[in-house]
Amino acid sequence: MTTLTLDAQALEMLISAAVAAPSVHNTQPWHFRLVPETSSLEVRSVPERSLPVLDPQGRALHISVGAAVFNLRTAARRLGRAPEVRLLPDPAEPGLLASVGLDEPAAVHLNSTDTLYEAIWHRHSIRSPFTGPPVPAAVLAELAEAALTEDAALYLPDREETERLLHLTAEAERRNTTDPGQRQESRSWIQRPGAPYGIPAAALGPQDAGGHLPMRDFGALQPERHLVPAAFEAEPRIAVLATRGDRPADWLRAGMALQHVLLAATVHQVRASLLHQAMEWRNLRWAARDAHHGPGHVQMLIRLGYGPEGAPTPRLRTEDVLDR
Structure with a gap:
């Protein structure tokens, strides 16, 4: 195992990708904490940006955070890491929804990683009519x-x-x-x-x-x-x-x-x-x-x-x- 040092540029890349994820009503109900001892990023929920009437159980909040975790994992792979995603890693901390370990280097680099990473910046929700042929x-x-x-x-x-x-x-x-x-x-x-x-x-x-x-x-x-x-x-x-x-x-x-x-x-x-x-x-x-x-x-x-x-x-x- 190697110890990964995340510089400011790498952190910016990871977090920018994570927050580009969709969230219900664009609430962006996530917060991240770097844990240098384990070279991991913790992903936490933000109760102030929840929707207690629309989403009383927090189901939509968890879906929103899950989307951010996927982007974070994709960006980490783009950086040449093999991220380890742990969901709900600590039962004593219900607000800690995921931890993404970044210590392991990737054995191979897949072209699909680059393709998905680039798509992060072009994915937008469309609320207007669609045109053109059916999706193949x-x-x-x-x-x-x-x-x-x-x-x-x-x-x-x-x-x-x-x-x-x-x-x-x-x-x-x-x-x-x-x-x-x-x-x-x-x-x-x-x-x-x-x-x-x-x-x-x-x-x-x-x-x-x-x-x-x-x-x-x-x-x-x-x-x-x-x-x-x-x-x-x-x-x-x-x-x-x-x-x-x-x-x-x-x-x-x-x-x-x-x-x-x-x-x-x-x-x-x-x-x-x-x-x-x-x-x-x-x-x-x-x-x-x-x-x-x-x-x-x-x-x-x-x-x-x-x-x-x-x-x-x-x-x-x-x-x-x-x-x-």
């Missing part, structure tokens, strides 16, 4: 394989099942915009000018003019902004991300799988938006399960297609999220 079956199969490597499953529902999932999403969206607690919490996370987190006003997308695809209705949360409805794709390609278990470690793995899928899609210039609304209501999330795919737990619905790359959302600076 070979690409979808590659995305399913990416989820599988993170101990999760990605399956592609048929047209009938897609319609059912969209119906559940629409019902969840109706609840989100009419429930006072949900509406107020979501509205509070629309970014204030100069804030490094929250949902930028410029990222608020339109609603489907045909009423078929239930995108999150930020217009209902910010009625002073006039968002003109747009024509979305008539047959959206929805993928379902699921895990076998439904405990905090499973949620972290779901986040790692989600980010692996999103980056693999980005490599093929496939764009994605996350339909999380039905996951925010326990009975609707339960109803999203498909018995044909076994007893798994649905963690996310992902809309896939072709369109513009999109713009990055604000991120916290390294000095704001790292204890050295």
